[in-house]
Amino acid sequence: MLSQPMPITPVPLRNRYLAAFLAWLVPGSGHLYQGRTAKGILYALCILSLYFLGFALGDGKIVYWRWVNPMQNPDKFCLHYVGQFFVGLPALPALVQSTLEYYGLPTILGGFMAVPSSNVINGLQGYGKLIEVGTIYTTVAGLLNVLAIYDAFDGPAYADLDEEAELALAAPSEVKLEGLKAEGSA
Structure with a gap:
């Protein structure tokens, strides 16, 4: 037996652009602004803990940005910061520095999140794979926040049922045999 779909109750998104900006600035804050408290706390907890864990694994030296042309100097280009940037405020000092x-x-800030010197970068190699894992964690945290930003902007996704599906759910489950021809021999 088919069950009836639950009625869709729209979520009031308030100002979607402000919600998306707040979700970028501090993960989860756009959802808190919209009144979606549980989702906002979940996003903040997951994204920020992943980011700060990665930041700690990298000894605070793996989130930085360099203004270089990636075509002319690909070794100095910080592709990982493109993902880290979307964590918002926690990664913003690197861009400012x-x-x-x-x-x-x-x-400013005593050089916090400034581009580390070559000696510091080479010294991080002593940490082994922790630096790579930390870089991946901080980058993935930013990329996950892109999804949270989109959710704050566009709201929850609902599957729209087309008319045929609605009619099929509403009609009794009878097999219609009209118009069928029996062929062959018995």
Whole structure:
């Protein structure tokens, strides 16, 4: 027996653009703004814990950005930061530090999240695979937040039933044998 689908109750998304911006700025905050508290706490807990665990595994030196042309200097290009950027505020100091450095200004916050020197980067090799795992964790946290940002912007996904499916659910389950011809010999 087929059960009837539950009625869809739309979620009031408030200002979707502000919700998406807040979801980027601090993971989960866009959902909290929309009143979707459980989902906001879940996103914040999962994404931020993954990010900060990776940050700790990398000794705080794996989230940084360099203003270089990837075509001219691919070895210096920080592709991992493209993903890390989407964690929002926790990864933003790296962009600020790099921008200050690019314009020849002194870094702030004691150089926190500034581009590490070659000696520091080479010294991180002593940590072995932890650096790679930390980089992957921080990058994946940012990429997961892209999904959270989209959810804050567009809301929950509902499957729309087409008219035929609705009619099939509403009609009794009878086999219609009209118009069938029996062929062959008995």
